[in-house]
Amino acid sequence: MPVGDSPTVARRRVRLALREAREHADLTQAQVAEEMEWSLSKVIRIENGDVSISPNDLKPLLTYLGIRDKLTVAALVADARIARTRQRAAWFHTPEFRENLTDATRKLIEYENEAAQMRSYSVYYIPGPLQTPDYAKALMTRFEDELSSDQTQRRIEARQLRRESVLARAESGQMRILVMLDESVLRRTIGGAAAFAQQLRELRHLIENGAITMRMVPFSLDAAVTNNASFDLLSLGEGEVLYRETGLGDEMIEDRETIAKHRARYDKVWDEVADEATTRAFIDRQIRILENPQ
Template structure:
């Protein structure tokens, strides 16, 4: 299956085509809902990527939006069909347990060719060990039920497994604040050491590059974010994911993506070198694994 036919990419292509065509016509989402005899929430969820649209719904919608090109219509219909293929994150155990934005992230992450992270507090989910993920989720015992926490931990492990099974693997560039090497997340020093060891092994394997944003550098004043590139390394093929506490969002706005990429580039270039960062990770892991739990 070509990259353009994969479910997450196909869903994104359809929803952006719908949104762009609606904007070109000057229609509001409410006007589309009225014309199609749908609820407003259905239109909003289709455009946000929370749900897919069936080919039977898509054809009259494209007609209403003024799209007459038969080749384009058929291409979008095929993408709508491709977007409905079920993947592991569609399993019932994850329904309602992970956010709509996280479901989109998982799909895009599974198909991205390049991923850039900035994480100032902890390691990115796709790099976490089970124990480390449990330590993070336990911080949200008041916001999430045990079932939700377990599902999110399992999703993180499945994401990592999926990435490791891909051929070729995506190129992953992770920028971490220096404090991430020190914060045990309530899991103990040995478990943090094992987490650091796994990251060091990923760097050694060649698919992960990591740099440390040192304490001496100014803090950028933003939370964690990810930039995912589905084909070429440019904004036209990029998606931004942002997370704060238990809330998250997928951003398709080109201006905001460009802003975050520029910030990421500045921080990456000002960070400790890849070689020295890798040595810091290894040294910290050795120090932790020599200590008592």
């Protein structure tokens, strides 16, 4: 068990081991619940990472799932104890945010606080943690038919809190952020010319101070990473997680095969797109056009 693991990382390691062991044993969650005399919802919440499992519950479950190696059992029990360590309540778990953010978004925020690296790809808009307040507000108003005013406000607040946390970690060297944007993202004037110009200046500032490394997928390149989804690929202490978003919903994915495909595709296209200097020059041109319209 790595020294300094957080409850987030330890809980993830336990729940993935349990899920993989259950699937390897060809058992359903309902069968596990029946054998352990638990509710089905408890099994689902443990495997989803919504709750931590106690060491006393974990030991008989490991036996049932066929995990009997003493070193493996000891490591997982130690992880379970770390996972249940009390932490100061995170802002995204407070009622006002829990009720207005999706489960996948809350998990993303939790993992962002632990990730050593984030690869972000967007085909629609500037990634959440890089958005200025005006840009975020303008973007959220596009969903006014789907979101209540309270949901909209909480999500705008969440964007800014995420931004503060992610950029603080990036600027201190705790996290490396790679950003790949479709050219359309750097042309789409969300919020109007003034707000979008401010957003582009903020991107340029983040590039200049080393908080992010950014490359653009130009229209001339016939090699999109994905056809219809934006995603964030986060590297944790062990393994990676994938947050994927479309215009209709979002999801957190931890399937190794799916993650590996996204990672391979991202890395391949990253080497084919416009480099950092070309991307920055494009941003500068867009700022000049917005500030001096003909």
